[in-house]
Amino acid sequence: IAMLDGKVALVTGGSRGIGEAVALRLAEDGADVALTYQNSAERAARVVDRIKALGRRGLAVQADSADPVAVRAALEQAVAEFGRLDVVVNNAGVGVIGPVEELSLADVDRVLNVNVRAPFLVSQAAVRHLGEGGRIINIGSCMAERAAFAGGSLYAMSKTALTGLTTSLARELGPRGITVNLIHPGPIDTDMNPDEGPGAELQKGFTALGHYGQPSDIAQAVAYLAGDAGRYVTGAAIAVDGGFAA
Numbered sequence: 001i002a003m004l005d006g007k008v009a010l011v012t013g014g015s016r017g018i019g020e021a022v023a024l025r026l027a028e029d030g031a032d033v034a035l036t037y038q039n040s041a042e043r044a045a046r047v048v049d050r051i052k053a054l055g056r057r058g059l060a061v062q063a064d065s066a067d068p069v070a071v072r073a074a075l076e077q078a079v080a081e082f083g084r085l086d087v088v089v090n091n092a093g094v095g096v097i098g099p100v101e102e103l104s105l106a107d108v109d110r111v112l113n114v115n116v117r118a119p120f121l122v123s124q125a126a127v128r129h130l131g132e133g134g135r136i137i138n139i140g141s142c143m144a145e146r147a148a149f150a151g152g153s154l155y156a157m158s159k160t161a162l163t164g165l166t167t168s169l170a171r172e173l174g175p176r177g178i179t180v181n182l183i184h185p186g187p188i189d190t191d192m193n194p195d196e197g198p199g200a201e202l203q204k205g206f207t208a209l210g211h212y213g214q215p216s217d218i219a220q221a222v223a224y225l226a227g228d229a230g231r232y233v234t235g236a237a238i239a240v241d242g243g244f245a246a
C-alpha cells in the first residue's frame, strides 16, 4: 500500500514546473490529485493523464489564483469530485523582479493576489474539509530568507508573508491534527527560472552547491511533509535551496 493511498491532494499551479512535479510525486505516493492552472490547459491535461496512468484519479481545474471566487470554487470542485481533502499545496506563484521604482500598481496587486491572498483563501477554504492528519504545504522562496541581489522587494515581500501564514495556522490547526509548513526553494530549473536564463549564473553563485535544483527536489520535500514521516513537523520552514540562504 502506497503512503498516501486513499488520500486526496490539491496542488495549485500544477500544470508546469514545481507544481507538476509535486502533483506527479503525490500521485506516485498514492494520492488522487486535483490541480489548478491558469493558461496551460493542454499541459494540465497531460499531467492528469500521467496521474491516471499511475492508477490514481486526476482532475485539472482552470482557476486564476488572482480570482478569489475561482480559487475557492476549484477547491470545492476537487472535494466534490474526490469526496475528501487531505493535502493542500499552495504552489501557484508569479515572480516579478525589478527595480522598485519600475514596479507598477498592477504588478503589486497581481503578485500579492496570487502569492499571498490565494494561499490564504485556499487554506481558509481547505480547513473546513481537512481532518486529523491533514496537511497544508506552502511554497515560499529562498528570497524570503536572504536578499542576495537587488530587485526582489515585491516578490520577497509576498513570499515572506507566507511565514506568518504558516506559523499562525500551524498554531491554530495543531489541536486538530493538521500540520502547516513552508518550503523555501532555491533556484529551480523551470519556465519561471530556467537554468540557462539570463540571471542563472548570478543565482548559482549565491548557492553553496553552485548549481540549480530540479522540480523533483521540491517534490521530494513536499512528499516528506505530506506523508507519515512528516507528522511531527509543523510551523516549520524548510529550505531546499542548495544553500542559497546559508
Ligand code: NDP
Pocket: 012, 013, 014, 015, 016, 017, 018, 019, 020, 036, 037, 038, 039, 040, 041, 043, 063, 064, 065, 066, 091, 092, 093, 094, 095, 114, 139, 140, 141, 142, 184, 185, 186, 187, 188, 189, 190, 191, 192, 193
Ligand atoms: P512556473 O512559472 O514554471 O509554473 C507556474 C505554475 O503556476 C504553472 O502551473 C502556472 O499555470 C501556475 N500559475 C501561475 N500563475 C497562476 C495563477 N494566477 N493562477 C493559477 N495558476 C497559476 O513556476 P515554478 O514552478 O518555478 O514556481 C512554482 C512556485 O515555486 C512559485 O510559487 C514560485 O514563486 C516558487 N519558487 C520558484 C523558484 C524557482 O527558481 N523556480 C524559486 C523559489 C520559489 P499555467 O501553466 O497555466 O501558467
